[in-house]
Amino acid sequence: MKYFSFALLILAVNCANRTYSDDDARKIFYPLAASAYGNPKDCVSKWLGGQVIRQITIPCDVFSDDTCSGYTAIAPDKRLIAVVFRGTTTDEQLIAEIDETLHKKVQLGKGNVDQYFYEGFQKIWNAGMKDDFLSQRSRYPNYNIVVTGHSLGGAMATIAANFLKINYDLDLQLMTFGEPRVGDQAFADDHDARFGSSTFRVTHHNDIGPHIPPQFVNFQHHTTEIWYNNDMTTADYSTCQGQEDPLCSDQVPLSKYNITEHRLYFGVNLDDWVSSGCQKAL
Numbered sequence: 001m002k003y004f005s006f007a008l009l010i011l012a013v014n015c016a017n018r019t020y021s022d023d024d025a026r027k028i029f030y031p032l033a034a035s036a037y038g039n040p041k042d043c044v045s046k047w048l049g050g051q052v053i054r055q056i057t058i059p060c061d062v063f064s065d066d067t068c069s070g071y072t073a074i075a076p077d078k079r080l081i082a083v084v085f086r087g088t089t090t091d092e093q094l095i096a097e098i099d100e101t102l103h104k105k106v107q108l109g110k111g112n113v114d115q116y117f118y119e120g121f122q123k124i125w126n127a128g129m130k131d132d133f134l135s136q137r138s139r140y141p142n143y144n145i146v147v148t149g150h151s152l153g154g155a156m157a158t159i160a161a162n163f164l165k166i167n168y169d170l171d172l173q174l175m176t177f178g179e180p181r182v183g184d185q186a187f188a189d190d191h192d193a194r195f196g197s198s199t200f201r202v203t204h205h206n207d208i209g210p211h212i213p214p215q216f217v218n219f220q221h222h223t224t225e226i227w228y229n230n231d232m233t234t235a236d237y238s239t240c241q242g243q244e245d246p247l248c249s250d251q252v253p254l255s256k257y258n259i260t261e262h263r264l265y266f267g268v269n270l271d272d273w274v275s276s277g278c279q280k281a282l
């Protein structure tokens with residue numbers, strides 16, 4: 001009995017049963033993810049009192065004018081180190097993403113992830129994000145690590161979270177917005193074994209993002225989806241069960257998939273939030 005309780009305690013600690021916080025999403029994760037769509041410096045300072053270490057933007061190789069981008073930041077008041085990825089800047093890139101995902105997967109952990117997402121992450125990581133992150137990590141070993149991104153950026157954030165856990169065994173918090181499916185069933189299971197139900201995939205109403213690539217080309221979401229079946233102006237959401245909860249965004253029919261809602265979370269449009277001085281509070 002004693003050993004049984006002990007085992008349960010270890011399980012509880014390891015799975016870090018975090019619950020979703022709408023407040024953290026609005027005040028920490030989404031401002032970070034949205035700031036990636038421009039020069040994040042002023043917005044990260046304004047909304048988190050934080051400092052951007054470096055933003056890295058490099059060719060993604062799908063189209064010649066295509067870039068992948070991410071940045072590292074610290075927020076001393078909130079005691080966190082942030083690793084953030086930008087999503088698609090054009091609908092063409094989103095379409096390319098869908099198209100590319102019908103192609104190859106590469107191994108990550110015990111599963112397989114889309115090659116385009118994986119290479120996007122690897123390029124940003126190896127172009128300097130790794131050095132920036134590791135130096136901040138050794139400088140502030142007690143800060144929480146938060147990993148986030150929207151759309152393609154959410155896919156890269158999920159890959160980064162798994163990569164960091166596998167290679168550095170770091171405790172971290174992952175929250176994404178409008179994340180597409182990242183890998184196969186084995187990857188979704190491996191992710192869930194690693195993080196329990198404590199990583200969050202926020203989805204907005206009929207956003208098309210979470211529906212691509214489709215399950216019939218062997219892609220599967222990881223746990224836990226947080227679905228706002230509304231305009232996201234209030235903390236009104238469902239905490240979904242498992243990987244593909246039929247009572248959450250999975251129930252949205254194809255005819256309703258909406259690209260405007262993909263770029264509009266918490267009432268903030270990603271295309272002009274940073275460039276207009278990130279005035280709007282979340």
Ligand SMILES: *[C@@H]1O[C@H](CO)[C@@H](O)[C@H](O)[C@H]1NC(C)=O
Nearest residue numbers: 231256257258259260261264
């Ligand atoms: C897509 O979403 C926007 C914002 O919610 C809405 O105004 C628009 O009517 C939707 N488009 C379609 C085709 O449903």
